[in-house]
Amino acid sequence: MNLLIIEDEPELSRNISSYLLQSLYTCETAATFSTAKERLDSNQYDCIILDINLPGGSGLELLRQLKNKQQSDGVLIISAKNSLNDKVEGLELGADDYLVKPFHMAELSAxxxxxxxxxxxxxxxxxxxxxxxxxxxxxxxxxxxxxLNLTRKEYELLVYFASNKNRVITKESIVDHLWESSVQMTDTYDFIYSHIKNLRKKLSDAGCPSYIKSVYGMGYKFSIG
Structure with missing residues (x-):
């Protein structure tokens, strides 16, 4: 699961990222309005952790732009402002939840x-x-x-396939979703093939039929039918 943490306090951003990495999430960060906008314009995320007050602009404006584009990313607002108006506005703009600082990392993760x-x-x-x-x-x-004795990436890959059951997923989509944007891509995608091969073998050894199917020239599809 790929997350974007939009938070301008460096220590808090590091603490959130470090904690969520332990829960097998892939985390990207953005500390300013402009950096966050660049990330949101080029990627989609399973969940965005969004601070309201950012250098260069408002987190609520980022949320407004995100929902205007009809992107399906989940959004959790975090804010030091326990303001009813901010909370109502954020939820009405399409945020899924609102958490007031300070908070426990366990609650954030949950x-x-x-x-x-x-x-x-x-x-x-x-x-x-x-x-x-x-x-x-x-x-x-x-x-x-x-x-199944899965590695972190094998588990993330399995959940990503499960969340897109019966849909064709391209190799590019897998890379964008499961690896940080800083990953240097190659023309061969050998590392993707290796992870899929290992996951297929572990599923087969556990008695599962061939759920992960190759779609020639397109990518892969997870299907139990």
Whole structure:
């Protein structure tokens, strides 16, 4: 799951990123209005953690622009201002939740997870995908044969496929979603093939049919049918 943290306080931004990385999220950061706008114009995220007061502009304006483009990114506003007007305006503009500073990182992580589940998985914590069960809270996958020993990227890849079940996903989309924008791309995409190959093998060894299908010239599709 790919997150964007829009926060101008360096220490808080680092603390949020560090904590969420432990929960297997991929985190990008932006400290100013202009940097955040560049990120939002070129990428989509599972959830955006958005401060209202930013150098160069308002977080609420970024939210307004995001929703005007009808992007589906989840948004959690964080603000030191416990203002009812700001809270109402943010929610009316399309934010999913609002958290007042200071807050506990565990609560922030729980709210981010809830937003992602509501948007991608209809609020479910447990996904049943054929013979495969994915626990989004424990961040684990299992079959009747036992738990799958997945790496962080293999788990993220599996959840990304599950959130786009029966849709064709390009290699470019996988890179944009699961790796930070700073990753230097190559023409071969060998690292993508390696992760998919390893995930397929672990699913097969656990008794799952070939859920991840190659779509020639286009990418991949996760289908249990």
């Amino acid at each position: 709210r981010v997870g809830a937003i992602i589940r509501r948007r991608a998985f209809e609020g479910n914590n447990i996904l049943v995908l054929g013979l495969l069960t994915v626990d989004l809270v424990a961040k684990a996958a299992r079959t009747d044969s036992g738990d």
